[in-house]
Amino acid sequence: MNIERKDTLRGQLELKLGEQLNALISAAHALNVRTAASFDSSIQPAAFHIVRWLYSYGPTSASTLAEATAMDRSSVSRLLKQLEILGYVKREDSPKDRRAILLTLTDLGRHKTYDSLQDKEFVFYERIAQWNNQQLETFTQMLKEFNGF
Structure with a gap:
């Protein structure tokens, strides 16, 4: 494996990129925690992660939720029970298989x-409000490539 020395220009650029990625991850995490609290301060951010997933992708099984959110099934089950008690999530029979629960x-x-996501999105939209369409398109494309898509 060829690892460049960190005292080269490339190495310094990679370190600066790492700093900015860490800043983005930290800011996104803090914003997720704040958004979860604005949704319902009595739930954990992990429960709101489940809510956001259901909001984005629609009805699903508990096992799919566990896999998609990278949580163990027992944690998902516990969080879903709390969300059901609070009236945010419900169980339905699957239209394709009456034995399955969605x-x-x-x-x-x-x-x-x-409502919670509107507040969250505003924070990021505020940061890009002054960008022109070309800057936004370039940034989006570079993130897409970075994320492997």
Whole structure:
């Protein structure tokens, strides 16, 4: 493996990129925690992660949720129970297989998620408001490539 020395220009640029990626990850995490609290301060951010996933992708099984959110099944089960008790998530029979149960957001869950995400999105949109379309397109394309898409 060829590892460049960190005292080269390339090495310094890679370190600066790492600093900025860490700053982005930290800011995104802090914003996620704040957004979860604005949704419902009594739930953990991990529960809001489940809510956001259901909001984005729709009804699904508990096992799919666990896999998609990289959480163990027991944690997902515990968090789903809490979300059900609070009235944000409900269980429905699958239209394709009556033996299967799908989890979905209730109307309350959808409305509260929408409101919370509006506040969260504003923080990021505020940062790019002065960018022209070309800058935004370039940034988006570079992130897409960086993320392997």
